[in-house]
Structure formats: C-alpha cells, structure tokens
Amino acid sequence: MRQTEVLVIGGGPAGLSAALEAASLGCDVTLVDSDLALGGQLIKQTHKFFGSKEERAGTRGFKISEMLLEELHGYKDKIKVHTNCTATGYYKEDGVISCVIGEEKYFRIQAKKIVMATGAQERLLPFPKNHLPGVYGAGAVQTLMNVYGVAPGEKVIMVGAGNIGLIVSYQLMQAGVEIAGIVEAMDKIGGYWVHAAKIRRMGVPIYLRHTIKEAIGDQIVKGAVIQEINDKFQPTGTEIKIDADIICMAVGLTPTCEILWQAGCKMIYVPQLCGHVAQRDMNMRTSHPDIWVAGDAAGIEEASAAMVEGRIAGVGVAKSLGHGNASEQAKRLEDYKGRIADLRGGEVGQKICQGLKVCTVNQWEV
C-alpha cells in the first residue's frame, strides 16, 4: 500500500492549484490524473479567457495550463505526479483509494487528506440514435482537434448555443471544419456576446427555438432532423433535415462526484451548480473531515474560479495537517477569498452565489 500526506485526484486547474498550494506550505502531495497529460479542460482551450487579471484573463487557456505546469516543475520534490492513472474507488472501512494505471495495473493509496478535483462530465440529450458514432461531446471534439490535431469530421451540427457551443463552433471553423448549423432550444443565444458575434460574422445559421429530433444514419451519423419547438418546449411540426457527419453536443456539464458519494460526503442537488455537489465549508472541506473539493467537481463554474478554489482547498488541507504558520495561512485565505468574490461579482456570478448559499456551511461542527 502506498502512503501520501495529501492525495489530489484530478490535475486540471483546480487540482494543480490545490497541489501547488499545499506543497508550497510544506505538504507532501500525490497527484493523479486519468488523462495522458495534465491541465484538464485547459489544454483544449485556444481562446483568450475571461475572468480577472490575477486569474490571467486575456491569456489563452492552454497557456494558463503551461504556466501552472511550470510552477509544478518547481515542486518536483514535493509533488509526485501520475498521469494515465484513474482513481477508481474509495473504501469506507479504511479510507483507502484504489487507482489504476492504464487499464490493468492497480494500486492502493492511503492519504491523510484528499482533494477531489475531478472536474465535470458532459450531458447528453435523449433522442433516437443518439448512440451512433458521430454524436460526440463538445469536449471530445476539442480534444481531437486542439490537442491531437485530428479533424473530427467534415460537417458539424452543433447542439447548444451557450459559450461552449459557440466557442467550439468557432474553433472548428479555425480547424477548417464546416458548421452546418447551431441548434438552440431557447429563444436567444446563451453565450457571451463576443463569441456570438464571431459566429454571426462567419454566416453560420443559428436555429433558435429548435431541438434535435433524431440522428440519421445506420452505422454512423449521416445527419439529423431538427424541429421547431414552442415556448413549452413541445415540437410544433416544422422539421428540417441537415446533412452532417458529426453531431456535437454542447448542452452543459455536470460535476463528476462518484467518489464523493462513495465516501459518504453529504451531497445536495443544486441546479445553479448543474447537479449534485458536496456540501462544503468556506475552505472547501466536505462533511467528511479528510476530504476537500474544488473546481467543476464542486459546481460547474469557470477555470478562474476553479484555480482559486483549488488554492483555498490547498491552504485548508495544509492547515489541518499543521503545515505552515497560522498568520501565513490566514493571509493567503483572505487574499483568495477576496479574489473569488471579485470573480463572482458580475451578472453570471449571481447565479453561482445563489447556488453556493444552498451548499455552503460556515464551519463543520467539531
């Protein structure tokens, strides 16, 4: 059995920040990520990020990841990294986590404290033949084209006109792929104006108040039938058939929290955070005294917030292990909490704050 002081599960912006913060205060950290490279969602993002200056707004996503990895390099002795390594389960009897390297090599690891930074999973819509090869998640499309340089297809139907749908459509066009149309159930575009403007300028048809009725194809996707819906989301009859080899689903994300359930953390459904999330205190500690949570796994938000939450969790973990001095910890926490409040100050942040009110406790009783 392996031992570590702190186990961070997930090496996206939240997990990397948590590991760095904990290590900088003196913790010995093990970081595992199931992907082949660290960085989580960031390595697929080629656009310039929103957020605040401290959280590197205006920098392209994959560059932010490079900065975090450079910082990680400075902590080679304190942070042990395993990629292509998936945490598969939490055993309640002894608090041991099982992991698998690749597909066959299992090991067990016992940590004094755990930070769950597993990010999110994509949602899918129910429609006939949604299982056909060619119906891809937006994240998967980004992985193919932005990380591995493989064109996902020739002609794409994008489902969802939120930020992700708009950004991925634009990125597809940058990679030379045609967008047959963007389908959106609401009567207006949900994403930020700048992203929508870029798409409009390129002349892509946007079908508002439409949904996907079914995919067309026998073995693989050949197109889709889309249909107009009314304000009660009922189909009204006008159908349009569109040829395409990819149907890209950008209909939202939901937190990845299986291990939190397994560990018996108190979970609560919070629509504003896009699913079930762990209740947490102000320092991101869950109801389980040895488990913290950060980033999209704690509620779908943004990379900027994920990084600050990771930092907060990192300080929280170090504090509970007695690493670093109290005044330094307090100073850092105050700084990070100010930064995250700034990030959530805008209009979008209001929704997040409503959600957080429901799942945040002041402090767990001891």
Add this chain to the structure above:
Amino acid sequence: MNLIEKHPIIDFKHGKKVTFSFDGKEMEGFEGDPIAAALHANGVRIYRETPIKEQTRGFFCAIGKCSSCFMVVDGVPNVRTCVTPLKVGMRVETQRGKGVIAMDAE
C-alpha cells in the same frame, strides 16, 4: 492520416510515427496519442458493437468516463481507447459484445 495541417493558433507537435493494426489492417499513428485519436485520423469511426442490440459505438467523451470507445487491445477487452496511449505494433480490434478476459479466453 487526416490531420489538421494549418492552424491560426496551434502549432501541433506530433510524436514519433509508428505502425499498428486495426482489425488486421496496418495503419499509421503517432506514438503516445490516444488510440482513439489515431483511429479517427485513419477514418475509423466504429469502435465496438453493443452486446444485445449490436449497435455501433464510437468516440464520445474522450475523458475515459463513458465506455463508448471500449476496444480489444493486444487481446485485452474493454480498453478505454480515448485515454490509452498508442504504442508501436499494437493490435487494436473492434470489440463485439462484452469481451472475454484473457484468463477465460482459451
């Protein structure tokens, strides 16, 4: 291979070119890239067939979560090809049904 040649922002750095086989056919891919990405670059979209309805499945989540891209790799079934790195000489096969673990294969 069907690769993105020109990109306004990204300068793709590919690994070493290696050969592998898919259902007995020889293909080329980059070492270390996920098997699923290498197959996609070779135009392969169908990765497995489901046990009961025998429906086709392919790439879907790309983060090792959804089971859609399970294939038989070097005789091992249910390999998440979206997070398994390609190696030279790998034998990749379409998975039909549940797959048989090596221990019971004979």
